[in-house]
Structures are given as C-alpha cells and as structure tokens.
Amino acid sequence: MQKVQDRLSDQEKEDLIAGHYKSILELLGEDVNREGLEKTPIRVARAMKFLTSGYDQSPEEILRSAIFHENYGDSQRIVLVKDIEFYSLCEHHLLPFFGKVHIGYMPGDKIVGLSKPARLVDAFARRFQVQERMTREILDCFDSVIEPYGTIVMVEARHLCMQMRGVEKQNASTTTCLYSGNFKDRELREEFFSMLRNR
Numbered sequence: 001m002q003k004v005q006d007r008l009s010d011q012e013k014e015d016l017i018a019g020h021y022k023s024i025l026e027l028l029g030e031d032v033n034r035e036g037l038e039k040t041p042i043r044v045a046r047a048m049k050f051l052t053s054g055y056d057q058s059p060e061e062i063l064r065s066a067i068f069h070e071n072y073g074d075s076q077r078i079v080l081v082k083d084i085e086f087y088s089l090c091e092h093h094l095l096p097f098f099g100k101v102h103i104g105y106m107p108g109d110k111i112v113g114l115s116k117p118a119r120l121v122d123a124f125a126r127r128f129q130v131q132e133r134m135t136r137e138i139l140d141c142f143d144s145v146i147e148p149y150g151t152i153v154m155v156e157a158r159h160l161c162m163q164m165r166g167v168e169k170q171n172a173s174t175t176t177c178l179y180s181g182n183f184k185d186r187e188l189r190e191e192f193f194s195m196l197r198n199r
C-alpha cells in the first residue's frame with residue numbers, strides 16, 4: 001500500500017514538517033512568533049530535507065554513471081581516495097556525526113570517475129544513519145557496481161550525541177573499517193594503511 005508521505009507533494013510535506021517543528025519549538029518553551037523564530041520552522045524543514053536528500057538518490061546509479069574500462073594493473077594494485085569529508089545524522093538522536101571516509105579498491109577491468117566515490121558517500125551520509133551501516137553500504141555498493149578485486153572502506157567520525165549531550169566526551173572518535181576480496185590479505189591492508197598515512 002502507498003505510504004501517506006508518497007501521496008503528498010513536496011510543498012505539502014515541507015509545510016507539514018514545518019508545522020511539526022513549530023509545535024516542537026512551542027513545547028520547548030519558545031515564543032514562535034518572535035522575529036528570529038518566525039521563519040525557523042520552514043528553514044528547519046528545508047535544512048532537514050537537504051540533510052536527508054540521500055533518500056532521493058540512487059547510489060548505484062551514481063557509480064554507474066562514470067565507469068570506464070581500463071587496465072590499471074594486476075589484482076593487487078590499489079586506488080585510494082582519501083579524506084572524503086561527510087556529515088550525517090545519527091538515527092538515535094538526530095544529531096550530527098561527521099568526519100572522513102577513505103575508500104581503497106583494486107580495479108578489475110573497471111575504474112570509476114574520481115568524484116563518484118565522494119558523491120556515493122554523500123548519498124549514504126545524507127540519511128539517518130549509524131556509522132557501521134554507512135560503512136557497510138558504501139562497501140557493498142562499490143563491490144556490486146564496480147566488481148573490483150577488493151574494496152576497503154574506513155570511516156573516522158565524531159558523534160555530537162556523545163559530545164553535546166549524554167556521555168559528553170569531547171575527544172572520543174570512532175573508526176570503522178570493512179573490507180572485501182583481496183583486502184582480506186593482511187599485507188594488502190597494510191599497504192592501504194601506509195598509503196593513508198602518507199599525507
């Protein structure tokens with residue numbers, strides 16, 4: 001059955017979301033009619049739409065749109081795209097987590113346009129996420145579309161739900177790392193880490 005939100009126009013959704021934010025502000029004790037807050041509900045609705053715009057994107061299509069057939073080398077040669085910054089929202093508190101993604105892969109007969117891994121990261125980051133799932137989704141998408149000899153994805157992030165509230169740890173960061181194919185070989189993982197350190 002069609003979901004309620006699928007029957008609404010973009011404008012109707014934006015207005016409804018804004019209305020809910022107006023109620024939230026009121027419930028939190030604010031005067032929603034004061035000058036600075038008058039347009040805030042609609043601003044927040046638009047901001048949230050942007051921050052979750054990944055739901056409207058097809059990550060597979062992003063990668064497929066720039067695949068080139070090239071012979072890069074043997075099955076142990078790594079292409080590394082590092083320091084791809086991202087901003088996401090944790091699905092538990094709807095607060096930002098943000099940091100960097102590093103993606104390495106060993107091309108088979110296909111390489112991908114260099115901007116596409118970064119676009120792929122945004123497509124998965126601009127959703128309600130947990131870091132582990134985002135890491136897995138990037139890896140799986142790379143593997144299924146580019147069919148490389150191996151892929152490795154490392155995500156380094158700080159979570160504002162751990163800094164601004166809750167446990168309030170300002171220096172804690174989280175690293176996740178998943179790999180497939182030839183990266184199961186420790187030596188090849190070491191090479192990826194050494195390329196990463198070479199800043």
Ligand SMILES: Nc1nc2c(ncn2[C@@H]2O[C@H](COP(=O)(O)OP(=O)(O)OP(=O)(O)O)[C@@H](O)[C@H]2O)c(=O)[nH]1
Nearest residue numbers: 090091092097129130131132159161162165166167
């Ligand atoms: N594994 C994982 N946990 C996350 C991520 N983002 C937020 N969390 C955690 O999700 C958990 C939710 O725990 P709950 O006990 O249900 O929520 P809470 O009472 O707000 O927890 P505290 O943050 O400890 O105050 C917390 O431990 C968060 O730190 C993420 O990307 N990955």
Ligand SMILES: [Zn+2]
Nearest residue numbers: 090092093161
């Ligand atoms: Zn959180």
